[in-house]
Amino acid sequence: MSDTVARTARSKGLAEGRRYAVAALTGAPRIAAQVQFDASHSYLIRASAAALIDYFAFDLADGDIVVVGDPYSGGSTPQVLTFLAPFFHEGELVLFPAIRAELADLAGEYPGTLHPTASETWQEAIRVTPVKLYRNGVLQRDILRFLLRNSRAADLVRSDIEAIVSALRAAGRNLDTLLRDRGRQAVEGAIDDAIDHGRRLVGTYLSRWNGMERAGATTIERIGSNPIALKLRLSAEGGTLLADFVGSNPQVAEPYNITRWHVRGYVLVAAVAEMLDDVALNDGVLDRLEVRAERGSIVDPILPSATGLSDLVTGHAVAGLVRAMLQGDGDGMAPIDGPAPAIVLFAPIGSREDNPPFALDPGFAISGAGWGSPVLAGHRLLPSAEILEARDGFEVLFRERSPMGAIDVLVRNRRGDLEAAAIVPQRSGHACGALVLVEGDRETPLDCVTGGPIPDGALLRFTYPRYAGDLDDET
Known part of the structure; x- marks a missing residue:
């Protein structure tokens, strides 16, 4: 499923950004196997699947594909949909192939997935409550039409949905072959064994901290507002x-809130980052973590709180705090977090009906090891200068590593007049890199922008920091 999505999806968010995850679930639901490219998905496919299975209880048939895309129905950030396809073998419901993917645009106040000043979730995207996209193998055109009519990038969204459906259908065929060759009892026994193995493997790893009790705190910096206490x-x-996050800041009227399903992923990855490549992600791994939080807090918000910066900012703060506390007296755990500048560009709002946004990401923050991006940046591919110019209309004037280890990039807009939503996260009173608009002799920092103009011919300068030690030493 993962390879099929990567090969057939049209949007660069999926094909290059790897902003998706795939899984096979049992009916409980339990994760039998999961592949993901960043921490944000760890618990979210299971939580979204549970919402779908509960909503469509006793109303699932062979050929159905059900969909949900709601931060408050097992989700996280806006514009991320979970597709679930019940798989039947010899008339019995056995497994659920599932794909969770970030689509290019699903309404919201600004095109794309970035709205750094949103105060409620509807400003970020429509809430897709559980719906059936396919019923008995037949496309429900009214549902697809509803999704596409609420997108400024209808063609792109349609093509990505088609890629996802193709991957789910192929997974069903592969599961059918597997069950016919091996038998249902053997397959279900293998799932139980894999989950038990994951539980024992991660349990052994985490047992090094048995008996530990530690308390800590950090802050999430906001531009122009008081810090958020975590x-x-x-x-x-x-x-x-x-x-246990009890006592953390109440939810805020900005998109720094992070859902309770989402925060679990960052805690888990922070705890087991060193063994992530050695363990298959399944329910046995997920069950080794418990999280407590107060309803209405920054880590368990209540509708309609906005959540769009939880991946870019809040998740990094959660993971950094967990790592610092587990490190204790100098266990040598490398930092895995690394916030970086983010910008989404689009044609001037209201200028045309079709206005597909695109994220411009010509570089990346550098991990403490100094050779790649931090773990929480996922497995995104760095586009070449030729691709950025031919596809996105941005000429790369230079892209190099500075003496301090940061990556500096300068690009020129050759696409015409544009607008942007942008954010440069803050940490410890410092900006995490820089994003600057250059027009002649005038330089304008884009620390927190919604709908700001990016004129044709203007320059954008990106600085992505290196995360090794204190931020003072990185920039």
């Missing part, structure tokens, strides 16, 4: 980690 009590017993 408090954590961390304990471990029996190879299970408990992260």
Whole structure:
């Protein structure tokens, strides 16, 4: 499924950004196997699948594909949809192939997935509550039409949905072959064994902290507002980690809120980052973590709180705090977080009906090791200068590593007059890199922008920091 999406999706968010995850779930639901490219998806396919299975209880048939895209129905950030396809074998419901993917645009106040000043979720995207996209194998055209009519990038969204459906259909055929060759009992036994193995493997890894009880806190910096307090009590017993966020900041009227399903992924990856490549992600791994939070807090918000910066900012703060607390007396755990500038560009709002946004990401923050991006940046591919110019209309004037280890990039807009939504995260009172608009002798920092103009011929200068030690030493 993962390879099919990467090869057939048209949007660069999926094909290059790897902003998706795939899984096979049992009916409980339990994750039998999952492939993802960043931390944000860890618990979210299971949570979204649970919302779908509960909503369509006793109303699922062979050929159905059901969809949900709602931060408050097992989701996280806006414009991310989970597609679930019940798989039947010999008339019985056995497994659920699932794909969770970020689409290019699903309404919202600004095109794309970035709205750094949103105060409620409807400013970021429409809420796609559980719907059937396919019923008994037949496309429900009214549902597809509803999704496409609420997108400024209808052709792009349509093509990505087609790629996702193709991957789910292929997964069903492969599962059918597997069950016919091996038998249902053997397959279900293998799933149980894999989950048990994951539980034991991660339990053994986490047992190094058995008996630990630590308390810590950090802040999430906001431009022009008071910092957000994040408090954590961390304990471990029996190879299970408990992260208690009680006492953290109440939810805010800005998109820094992070849903309770989402925050679990960042805690888990922060705890087991060193073994992520050695363990298959399944329910046995997920069950080794418990998270507590207060309803209405920054880590468990209530509708309609906006959540769009939870991946770019809040998740990094959560992971950084967990890593610092687990490190204790100098266990040598490398930092895995690394916020970086982000910008989404589009034609002037209201200028045309079809206005597909695109994220311009010509570089990346550098990890503490100094050779690649931090773990939380996922597995995104760095586009070449030729691709950026031919496809996105931006000429790369230079892209190089500075003496301090940061990546500096200068690009020229050759696409015509544009507008942008942009954010440069803050940490410890410092900007995490820089994003500057250059027009002749005039330089304008784009620290937090919604709908700001990017004229034709203007320059954009990106600075992506290196995350090694204090931020003071990185920029």
